[in-house]
Amino acid sequence: MKIKSLVMTLAACLFLLNVCFSPPAYGGRVDVIVDHGVDKDAEAQARAAVNGIFDFFQKTYGIGLQRDIRIKLSCDKLNYKKAFMNEYGVSEARAASEAKGSLGVQRGGTLLVDLGDIRDNYYQLFVLCHEMVHFYQGQESQDKHGAIGWMLEGSAEALAAHILETVGVKGAKGYKNRSLEMLKKARSIPSLEILHTQPGLMAACGTYGGRVTYTTAAMAVLTLVEWRGYPALFTYFRALKSSRPDDAFYQAFGTKVSDFEKSFRPF
Ligand SMILES: [Zn+2]
Numbered sequence: 524m525k526i527k528s529l530v531m532t533l534a535a536c537l538f539l540l541n542v543c544f545s546p547p548a549y550g551g552r553v554d555v556i557v558d559h560g561v562d563k564d565a566e567a568q569a570r571a572a573v574n575g576i577f578d579f580f581q582k583t584y585g586i587g588l589q590r591d592i593r594i595k596l597s598c599d600k601l602n603y604k605k606a607f608m609n610e611y612g613v614s615e616a617r618a619a620s621e622a623k624g625s626l627g628v629q630r631g632g633t634l635l636v637d638l639g640d641i642r643d644n645y646y647q648l649f650v651l652c653h654e655m656v657h658f659y660q661g662q663e664s665q666d667k668h669g670a671i672g673w674m675l676e677g678s679a680e681a682l683a684a685h686i687l688e689t690v691g692v693k694g695a696k697g698y699k700n701r702s703l704e705m706l707k708k709a710r711s712i713p714s715l716e717i718l719h720t721q722p723g724l725m726a727a728c729g730t731y732g733g734r735v736t737y738t739t740a741a742m743a744v745l746t747l748v749e750w751r752g753y754p755a756l757f758t759y760f761r762a763l764k765s766s767r768p769d770d771a772f773y774q775a776f777g778t779k780v781s782d783f784e785k786s787f788r789p790f
Pocket of ligand 1: 676
């Protein structure tokens with residue numbers, strides 16, 4: 524029910540946006556390609572969410588869509604794997620391994636989401652939002668957004684949760700508390716320092732589990748958000764265009780990234 528009302532709310536927002544800002548509200552071309560096998564409700568919900576997220580970024584952060592975006596929603600692992608080959612031009616072996624280890628990905632403005640393999644409505648939207656945040660990180664930083672691994676993934680997680688919580692999606696409430704409870708139950712959690720590089724972050728996913736690793740990164744980002752607010756995250760990504768990662772971090776949050784990484788504890 525709540526999902527349905529989200530669809531209605533997002534559709535209403537989009538309608539208002541079109542009325543107020545028509546003609547074109549977006550500075551980039553939007554292509555959404557959906558496999559035939561994707562459930563119709565899931566497709567409608569995803570399409571409404573995509574438009575709602577454009578609206579959210581424009582209204583909340585003043586960030587418009589400035590580059591083309593291509594979103595491919597797959598119905599199963601086989602088609603998701605094919606999408607890696609067709610959209611990114613990777614080999615079949617590479618596509619198989621990437622598809623096996625993920626549910627969504629964003630590269631250079633092209634998003635792939637394996638919608639058919641995510642059963643839960645909230646999580647379908649969460650993965651889509653997470654990849655959309657990567658799109659905006661890439662747009663704002665001119666694709667230099669991967670400089671600090673935990674900032675890349677942690678802000679995608681934290682912003683996805685924030686967007687879904689703001690629009691009132693069922694199951695979205697209390698993300699931070701739920702996450703902290705989950706981390707407290709984990710056998711061990713990674714230090715932020717080992718999540719600094721992307722290879723370090725990927726290795727930690729193998730050691731600690733992807734969920735624990737990404738959530739640790741998200742809790743670090745939420746600490747920064749408590750200090751400086753959500754817009755500071757985009758100050759950082761924008762600064763990456765022309766600054767070294769350490770300098771971009773200092774500009775956005777007023778502290779050295781190495782000091783923050785040493786001192787951070789999720790609880
Ligand atoms: Zn990600």
